[in-house]
Amino acid sequence: MSRRPRKDVSAQSVPRPTVSVCRGCCCGTEKIPGVDHAAQLARLRSGLEGAATVRAVECLDACEQGNVIVVQPSAEGRRAGGRPVWLGLVNDEHAEQDVITWASAGGPGLADAPDILDLYVFQPSRRVRAGLDG
Helix, strand or coil: CCCCCCCCHHHHCCCCCEEEEECCCCCCCCCCCCCCHHHHHHHHHHHCCCCCEEEEECCCCCHHHCCCEEEECCHHHHHCCCCCEEECCCCCHHHHHHHHHHHHCCCCCCCCCCHHHHHCECCCCHHHHHHHHC
8 A cells, every 4th residue: 555645635725826928939038029038937936936836838829929828727716717818918027916916816716807917818719728728
């Protein structure tokens, strides 16, 4: 019989949205000038530590919207009706801070996004959306 350590139940009950940060062919590169891409990712990871999972992902195939960030709901957020929210042109620290504030509060389905993020929301093609979930 194998003994696996039990997961901390209190950590499981905390809803943790996932913030996927595109770092593919355009996002996160010099093709988007004037942005310190490494610092952007570091600020998101630092600001969301313990509140959300932040992951750098390969190209999300929405290059015209670079830098792209997708805020995905936690399981609890999804049960409450939350769906992934695609944000494009996230190229300034104010937008990053709005993402941090929202995801820290629970993200899609659990907290309302700051109104200003409506300016960044876009709808990628179904094929592109399926690639993130797949």
